[in-house]
Amino acid sequence: MSFATRLADAVRRTRSVTCVGLDPRKASLPAPLRDAVSQDRPEEWAAAYTQFCCEIIDVVGDLVPCVKPQAAFFEQLGPAGMISLGEVVAYARSKNLLVILDGKRNDIGSTATAYADAYLGAESPWGSDSLTVSPYLGRDSIEPFVDVCDQRDAGIFVLVKTSNPGGGLLQNRQTDGQTVFQCVAELLTELNSSRQNAEGYGPLGAVVGATYPQELAEMRAAMPHSWILIPGFGAQGGAAEDVKVGFHEGGMGAVVNSSRHIIFAHARPEYADKFGDARWHDAVRAATEQMNAQLDLVK
Numbered sequence: 001m002s003f004a005t006r007l008a009d010a011v012r013r014t015r016s017v018t019c020v021g022l023d024p025r026k027a028s029l030p031a032p033l034r035d036a037v038s039q040d041r042p043e044e045w046a047a048a049y050t051q052f053c054c055e056i057i058d059v060v061g062d063l064v065p066c067v068k069p070q071a072a073f074f075e076q077l078g079p080a081g082m083i084s085l086g087e088v089v090a091y092a093r094s095k096n097l098l099v100i101l102d103g104k105r106n107d108i109g110s111t112a113t114a115y116a117d118a119y120l121g122a123e124s125p126w127g128s129d130s131l132t133v134s135p136y137l138g139r140d141s142i143e144p145f146v147d148v149c150d151q152r153d154a155g156i157f158v159l160v161k162t163s164n165p166g167g168g169l170l171q172n173r174q175t176d177g178q179t180v181f182q183c184v185a186e187l188l189t190e191l192n193s194s195r196q197n198a199e200g201y202g203p204l205g206a207v208v209g210a211t212y213p214q215e216l217a218e219m220r221a222a223m224p225h226s227w228i229l230i231p232g233f234g235a236q237g238g239a240a241e242d243v244k245v246g247f248h249e250g251g252m253g254a255v256v257n258s259s260r261h262i263i264f265a266h267a268r269p270e271y272a273d274k275f276g277d278a279r280w281h282d283a284v285r286a287a288t289e290q291m292n293a294q295l296d297l298v299k
């Protein structure tokens, strides 16, 4: 079954469009996990990251369709972190959650093939359902990922309009009367057009930030066959009102990511007193339920 179909099914089953971002950070881990690290060694932190992320997966598994591990935080720990990333990916998939691995990979075509194998391959320790991909090496760099999507029913989310304040420096540049991000959207629509499932979605999704609602609305219209991954909700300031334009009728076509506001909810002022570090699992669940409710009202 295609990635787009599996994602739609997961959204319908969970009645949620929330994607929980798994971005473990040493300093922000709840005290019980931080304190269990007796020596400041990568292996110990990696074990704490695995435990933290797997327990989050247990807490949110029935509430959301997907999770998004951020590769950077695991890579930061070296080889032990990469083992942890593989464990987290495998655990999430074993719990029926779709995994969008946030690696923002790409390179020349022959190297892109290796990236596609590493992060979407069935035999790879990091084999995920979907991967974030950079478009800036051009069409021939995206095609190897599309080939793997075709062969293995995987998906990719290509960076179109990112949530960070500085993204416009390149993405908003005009070329031939179009912005660069509009060019990327056009390419995705072309590549998806012969690959749609029964609901009209193809394997090439797009990343568009919640922090740019006007562009999100424009991109929703420009890429009718793409699922959109919307980061920037919560900690970066994006709100439910901002992301509603990212959805198609019926609440399909987009998932909204929140990382810090969910996984470190125990430290947010509204949850700290009630739950604190000791009840961090309850804080994660409460924050996820709150986000589900907020998005349910607008999608």
Ligand SMILES: O=c1ccn([C@@H]2O[C@H](COP(=O)(O)O)[C@@H](O)[C@H]2O)c(=O)[nH]1
Pocket: 021, 023, 070, 102, 161, 162, 163, 164, 207, 208, 209, 231, 232, 233, 234, 235, 236, 257, 258, 259, 260, 261
């Ligand atoms: O445009 C983008 C693309 C990716 N991200 C990633 O999403 C999460 C956001 O984390 P929060 O804690 O919810 O801010 C993080 O992994 C980013 O690397 C993004 O923010 N914007």
